[in-house]
Structures are given as structure tokens and as C-alpha cells.
Amino acid sequence: MTNQINLSVLSSAKSITAKCEIHGIDYQKHDFFGRGYHGICPECAKEADQIKFDAEQKAIKASNDAKLNELRSERIKSSGLPARFAWKTFSDYVPTTPDQEHALAVVSGYAKNTEKLKRGRGMIITGTVGVGKTHLAASIINEIIKPDNSVNAIYVTFSDMIRHIRSAWRDRSVDEQSLINKYSSASMLIIDEIGVQFGSDSEMVQMFEVMNKRYGEMLPTVLISNLQMDELCKLLGDRIIDRMREDDGIAVLMDWESNRSAS
């Protein structure tokens, strides 16, 4: 038992007073088993702890941000946007004419007005093929889906939506209402290519059901068509058009020459 060291005697017996050069305060350094004096200024210790704590918090935040960004990307990918357009934003849309500048300003103003979107404000975009309508639609989705919200959006062509809802007619395992609900409950629904094929009466019944539910829930819808506005109104009927007009609904005309060849 002769080798046993009495620690309390050792530490209290062998200590020295040191002065912190940074804080100018005195503190104790203690002999560590004869291997020199060790100790740290209490203020320096506090600062070191704070730096460690800040670094940990920063790492936690970075990891959370990365997860939220990943979820945002997933929501954009699952929106149904074609891959070519999925990541297009308003800043990628470069207007070369006053008309294009106007269209960009109106559509981006629409997407950025969160308060009006919450009240279900809708928008109709009409214009010829290849003028950038789908680009702007994708930009809306990229604008409203943020890492810190839970917004989900659906982009679908009119014929795909109807075909999907009607798949319930053949497949008994899915019911039509749940398919309609998918479209009627999305935070944002963008229906493209309206009027590419002639809409039959029963297609319009399904379209109206989706639109009417969204209207009731105050969810915004964007309709996109190559038709002239009067043709589109005739096709969709007053009941749908009236709902689109409510709450400051917007109509945008994009009827310049196609720029698809240039892009």
C-alpha cells in the first residue's frame, strides 16, 4: 500500500497562481502527477464552451436545413413537372420584349403574393405554343414551395388528369373520389394544355368537380391553354370561369411568336 497516492494532498499542496493574459485575472494551476501545472482561466473556459456550443448548434442547423432542402426538392420532383422544366425559376426567364417582361411581372407577382394565394386566387394563362408558359408554371411551383413550408403542388396536363381520374373506371382497387381528391386538395394545382383535345361533357363534369372543391377550400388553381380566352371560356363554361374570376383572379395573355427555336 505504499504506492497509493493521496490525491487531495497532492493537488492542494502543489498549485500555482497564474494570470490570464487575455482576461487579466488570476487563476489556479494544479500539478498533474508531477507532469507540469495544468489549469485554465475560468473566463477562457467559458468562451471555449460557448464556441463549442455555437459550433454544435451550427452543425444541427445545417443538418436540419439540408433535410428541409431535400424535402423541398422531393416536393418539386413529385409535382409532376417535366424534368426539363422542374427547376426553372423566374430568374431563369429572360424577357426580350415588353410583352414578355409584362407576363413575367404578372406571373411572378401572382406567385409571390402569398396572402392572395391563401384566399385561393387563381390565374389563367393563354397563348400560343412555345412562348414559355410551362417555364412560368414551373417558376410558380419553385417560388411557392419553400424549405420552411409544407406547400405541395401538382402540375398536370388536362388530358393526363382526366385519364388518371378515369382510371378508376377500369381499376376497382382505386376509387374515383380519392383520385379527384388528389387534385382538389393540392396546395397549388396547375392544369396545362387545356383545349388541346376537345373536352367532352363528362370530362368537364370531372374538371368542375375538382375546381369546385378547390374553390370551396380556397385553394389556388392555374389554368394554361393554347386557346384564345373566349374559346377557353366557352370550353370551361361559366361555372368554372366564375370561380377563376373570384378573389382578383388574373388572366395573362402570352401571344407572341414562339421562342422555342431560340432556346
Ligand SMILES: [Zn+2]
Ligand atoms: Zn482568460
